[in-house]
Amino acid sequence: MNIHSYEKLWLAAAMLLIVGFIATITYGSVGLGITMVGDQEPTVEPDALNEDERFGEPRVEQVGENEYEAYVIAQMFTFQPETIEVPEDSEVTFYVTSRDVIHSFSVAGTNINTMAIPGEVAEMTVEFDDPQEYGVVCNEYCGPDHHNMEGQLHVVPEDDFDLTELSVDAPNEVDAGEDATIDVALENRMHDTLETTVTLEAGDETFTEDVTVDGEDTTETTFTLEESLLEADDTDWTVTVDDYEESGTVTVVDDSADDDDAADDEDAADSADADDEDADGGDDDE
Secondary structure, eight states: OOOOHHHHHHHHHHHHHHHHHHHHHHIIIIISOOOOOBOOSOOOOGGGGGGOTTTSSOEEEEEETTEEEEEEEEETTEEESSEEEEESSEEEEEEEEESSSOEEEEETTSSOEEEEOBTOOEEEEEEEOSOEEEEEEOOSOOSTTGGGOEEEEEEEOGGGOOOEEEEEEOOSEEETTOOEEEEEEEEEOSSSOEEEEEEEEETTEEEEEEEEEOTTEEEEEEEEEOTTTSOSSEEEEEEEETTEEEEEEEEEEOHHHHHHHHHHHHHHHHHHHHHHHHHHHHHHHO
């Protein structure tokens, strides 16, 4: 069968187009990591996210070598956490849900784009190679302040990244003559061991203690401020660990002074009553 040269040309061009389409789809799904958003995650109760094991504390946590998970909640009109921080050269799986209405979680400049639906959990896995800052926006109209709903995704150098959480338990008041105890808890959610220093500044005094926190562990440190270090009224304190800081004030309460004032008030009242009785007695004599 004789095929005209023009027909051969069109057949060859059509075959090249088909091969090109297949190559483009393959590159988009494999090379760029474009996949369907996973919907196999268990459903959640939107009204009880604070008690949910996964979303009770929106966060980033390390689950393997250079592998992390980010739990994100969208709500009118913000994201929790508002700023997500992950290290370079990492693989991050995002789990996203909504607390109220339908939102979206879209990271500009990446292929991260999914609807955030109340009760449903969207799952996406993305690799981040280089440090960069991305904007997070909501592409689903969710209310009158929708246009201001935004967040941040920061990919930071590995040396600058850590998952440390500092919490301090300190009294607001102590009685005069008593010491003040400040308990510091340092949580390390990384796999690697953390070696750092806990610093307490109280009044004009500074206290330090070197601590070692194993991966996925918490260590506690206690500082005691003796009554001689506490100022007459208020003593300001600040606890610092690397870039984390918490501060507060301890107030010294002098109950004896209150008792003296109460006694003085009682004496004054008794004296006034006595004067009234004398006055009444004088009137009767008349």
